[in-house]
Amino acid sequence: MSLNFRAGVLSLVILFLLLGIWEALNQPPDASKALSEFELLMGGSDQEARVPPPSSVLKHAYDELSNPFYDAGPNDKGIGIQIAYSIYRVLLGYFAAALIAIPLGFVIGMSPLMYRALNPFIQVLRPISPLAWMPLALFIIKDSEQSAIFVIFICSIWPMLINTAFGVASVRTDWVRVAQTHELSQLKTAFQVILPAAAPTILTGMRISIGIAWLVIVAAEMLVGGTGIGYYVWNEWNNLDLNSVIFSILMIGVVGMILDFALGTVAKIVQYEE
Amino acid sequence: MSKYFLSMEGLTKIFPSKEEDMVVFENINIGLNKGEFVCIIGHSGCGKSTIMNVLAGLDSPTSGSVIMDGHEVSGPSLDRGVVFQNYSLLPWLTAMQNVSFGVKARCPDWTREQVIAHSRKYLEMVGLEESLNKKPAQLSGGMRQRVSIARAFATNPKLLLLDEPFGALDALTRGIIQDELIKIWGETQQTVFMITHDVDEAILLADRVLLMTNGPKARVAESVLINLPRPRKRDTVIDDPNYYKIRNHLVHFLVKRSEELSGSVSDEDGGTIVIDPTKDTSTKVENTGEQDTNPQYERVAL
Structure with missing residues (x-):
């Protein structure tokens, strides 16, 4: 049997084991004796709130996923719509960041002067939690949706900027010399030699960024509200609908995985062996 | 003088x-x-x-x-064409692309066909007609250096x-x-x-x-x-x-x-x-x- 097959079997075993434990631990208590009239009046027949078992989460997931795009008002939208809002914000902020980070990273990587001049700014701005920008963004932009996008922008920019600068700065001198001895112009050197040479490092930065952006959007949407998967999680918490909370947590994981996979595929295309 | x-x-x-x-x-x-x-x-x-x-x-x-x-x-x-000790081929390009990279730089107004034909001629000269579409990582050290030599000669320095x-x-x-x-x-x-x-x-x-x-x-x-x-x-x-x-x-x-x-x-x-x-x-x-x-x-x- 191949390793992959055995690993797959083992994964399934672990999955069912965990689901089984979860299911077993979250059964409603047996009604051991008939409730007295007083208990009935006091609501004693209601189950106490508990984490729903996987069977009920899966049933809920099936219901949600069979109609993901329904829209029944501001507080009741399908999971597909919520995720679409989140992805839209993430991609907008992310590509805006890429548009600035990659060219700027090029400049920083190619010019030791710019590197030294800009490094202190990067070092101070980078460790700031993206959500710390939120109040300032709300005040300046005066729009919660755009503020969320700005927060994604600011958190995606650093890994891309730093990786691009690093990738460009560490392009092998031999390759640059090849460009020089072939009398390539600065622009052609940048596009035909430095960009492909640094592309794997740049893509690594882009991959880190999309991961962080997806982490941050959930928190940002919990703050700004309205729409999006982060808002959805918080809203369902307020509704005490733990089925939906658990389901949306899983969906966040799945979408994050797909985003990473997409970037990973692009990274494979630009990867080269030395 | x-x-x-x-x-x-x-x-x-x-x-x-x-x-x-x-x-x-x-x-x-x-x-x-x-x-x-x-x-x-x-x-x-x-x-x-x-x-x-x-x-x-x-x-x-x-x-x-x-x-x-x-x-x-x-x-x-x-x-002045240079062949470096460590081949210095661009690893993301195939043997053919590495040579035509040089040819294109030398003769920017050539058509694609001319560039390819010229590059092929020099790659054949060093006995690499079988490996035109291989990347440097797939070539042995000797073959890489041949590509390098072909690139240098093809630009006719x-x-x-x-x-x-x-x-x-x-x-x-x-x-x-x-x-x-x-x-x-x-x-x-x-x-x-x-x-x-x-x-x-x-x-x-x-x-x-x-x-x-x-x-x-x-x-x-x-x-x-x-x-x-x-x-x-x-x-x-x-x-x-x-x-x-x-x-x-x-x-x-x-x-x-x-x-x-x-x-x-x-x-x-x-x-x-x-x-x-x-x-x-x-x-x-x-x-x-x-x-x-x-x-x-x-x-x-x-």
Whole structure:
């Protein structure tokens, strides 16, 4: 049997084991004796709130996923719509960041002067939690949706900027010399030699960024509200609908995985062996 | 104007440092004729690669100048093709794309078909018609260096600079590619300037071998004529009665005199002695370069 097959079997075993434990631990208590009239009046027949078992989460997931795009008002939208809002914000902020980070990273990587001049700014701005920008963004932009996008922008920019600068700065001198001895112009050197040479490092930065952006959007949407998967999680918490909370947590994981996979595929295309 | 196609005049390279300036080489005067194949041999650290970089225009000399075809070298140019020791192919391009990269740079107005056809011709010349679409990582060291050589020849430079092109190859592969290099050089009659560590390789390929003293303050002490008939073959050239005279002379220089002469001030004007080891007690001396003061050198007997 191949390793992959055995690993797959083992994964399934672990999955069912965990689901089984979860299911077993979250059964409603047996009604051991008939409730007295007083208990009935006091609501004693209601189950106490508990984490729903996987069977009920899966049933809920099936219901949600069979109609993901329904829209029944501001507080009741399908999971597909919520995720679409989140992805839209993430991609907008992310590509805006890429548009600035990659060219700027090029400049920083190619010019030791710019590197030294800009490094202190990067070092101070980078460790700031993206959500710390939120109040300032709300005040300046005066729009919660755009503020969320700005927060994604600011958190995606650093890994891309730093990786691009690093990738460009560490392009092998031999390759640059090849460009020089072939009398390539600065622009052609940048596009035909430095960009492909640094592309794997740049893509690594882009991959880190999309991961962080997806982490941050959930928190940002919990703050700004309205729409999006982060808002959805918080809203369902307020509704005490733990089925939906658990389901949306899983969906966040799945979408994050797909985003990473997409970037990973692009990274494979630009990867080269030395 | 120099009578040479390529001439280095008073070439000096100094790396400044806080304590004492590091003089890599000093007052180098060498000329190359058009179509000549010249090898330069010296121990590591004598500044061979620095000379190569200066010739390529990738580095500038502290003083002195390089003049090629009547123009001073002032930066990298397609007129001087370089084959680096570590192949320096672009790893994300195939063999064909690596060569056509050079061809496109040389002839920007060619059509795609012309570029491909021209590149293919040179890749076939080095026996790589089977591996056109392979990336460097899929090629052996020898094949990579062939691609590198094909790229350099395909751009048809006026001067070809080879920096220890076979240094990283095993002896068998090296022999085969040396044969290919001779063949292509025979067809194109390029002017070639090559760095090597290998005395036999130098004798096989070169018209003239330049010997450098040990650094720092290295200089080209001798210019040894390789007076062996062409075409030369690896297996027959060693039967030539003169082969070992030349070889002994070169080895003797590397083992002994490169050290003795190290740091010595060159005779009066930094001239290089021209020697033909095949002529017995060859005291045939003449000066190269522009300084025709023609001093009387004393030659160490062979």
